[in-house]
Amino acid sequence: MVYEDYQLIRVEAHGGICRATIDNPPINLLDVPLLTEIDRLLGEVAADDEVRVLIVDSADAEVFIAHADISLIENLPPDDVGLRDELSLFHAITERVRTLPKATIAVIDGVCRGGGCELVMAFDMRYAALGTTVLGHPEVSVGIIPGGGGTQRLPRMVGRGRALEVILGGMDVDAATAEAWGYIDRALPADTLRRYVDRLAAHIASSPLAAIAAAKRAVDTALDERIDMTTGLLIEDQLLRETVARPATRKLLQAIVSAGAQTREFELGSK
Structure with a gap:
């Protein structure tokens, strides 16, 4: 634009x-x-x-x-x-x-x-x-x-x-x-x-737009005095599942694992 x-x-x-x-x-x-x-x-x-x-x-x-x-x-x-x-x-x-x-x-x-x-x-x-x-x-x-x-x-x-x-x-x-x-x-x-x-x-x-928007929504839920902790956790869970359901997210997750995520060398190398 x-x-x-x-x-x-x-x-x-x-x-x-x-x-x-x-x-x-x-x-x-x-x-x-x-x-x-x-x-x-x-x-x-x-x-x-x-x-x-x-x-x-x-x-x-x-x-x-x-x-x-x-x-x-x-x-x-x-x-x-x-x-x-x-x-x-x-x-x-x-x-x-x-x-x-x-x-x-x-x-x-x-x-x-x-x-x-x-x-x-x-x-x-x-x-x-x-x-x-x-x-x-x-x-x-x-x-x-x-x-x-x-x-x-x-x-x-x-x-x-x-x-x-x-x-x-x-x-x-x-x-x-x-x-x-x-x-x-x-x-x-x-x-x-x-x-x-x-x-x-x-x-x-560098992060996906959908994840940024979902993170903002989840954090705002925590600050809403009308929403108790249990409800907030349920909303967080829903937003997580919505992001994971995206094909682009699954590709990113697979890419990070292929790059060595969850290995000691990878995790310590990010220090």
């Missing part, structure tokens, strides 16, 4: 990896035009059978995404405060990220606050640069709350107390602290961050 006509994202795809670099100067504001392009990108990546991994990073070494455009909040009608039965545009996009049947990786280098944090929290994996990355939620200080999923995803990642420290305190969280809390998966020096992610993405992209 050819990814064309993007104005605010630089997109390139090869080797099973789609890299989308946000380039919306001066501060990579998460505004309607950028959200629209992200939404279109997600649809195209989902439809691209060649892509197994989506990486999103920034063209600005100091800013990943400053925050969401304030006009997205200001334009909300003051007489519409009831509980809705449909997701907002922002929520719908973050859910598209979370449920994309491909692996998704956010590479954060620089400032990432508010809606930027809410977007990356929907990704499967988050990696950030030490010394430059700051995450934060300043919304409460201006009389609102995080409204792009921050109050729902952050507590699941870091716990209630730490989430409230970030949200109520309006504090910036550096990359090292974010890693310790589980806000991101790894904090790495800026000069090694992308190399690490590229190696990881290449390894994931």
Whole structure:
């Protein structure tokens, strides 16, 4: 698939990896035009059978995404405060990220606050640069709350107390602290961050797409509070059998055995 006509994202795809670099100067504001392009990108990546991994990073070494455009909040009608039965545009996009049947990786280098944090929290994996990355939620200080999923995803990642420290305190969280809390998966020096992610993405992209999608579904089952352990194990078993039933999987299994898998020489040679 050819990814064309993007104005605010630089997109390139090869080797099973789609890299989308946000380039919306001066501060990579998460505004309607950028959200629209992200939404279109997600649809195209989902439809691209060649892509197994989506990486999103920034063209600005100091800013990943400053925050969401304030006009997205200001334009909300003051007489519409009831509980809705449909997701907002922002929520719908973050859910598209979370449920994309491909692996998704956010590479954060620089400032990432508010809606930027809410977007990356929907990704499967988050990696950030030490010394430059700051995450934060300043919304409460201006009389609102995080409204792009921050109050729902952050507590699941870091716990209630730490989430409230970030949200109520309006504090910036550096990359090292974010890693310790589980806000991101790894904090790495800026000069090694992308190399690490590229190696990881290449390894994931070498795997069958069906196995990647099934693994994501199985892991998400474990995080669904409505599903008990026994039910989760049954779903895992079903997903395993679905992958094993694929002829391509059986060929891969036969190939690995023929290559010497399950021999001492093979297993120790992989160290």
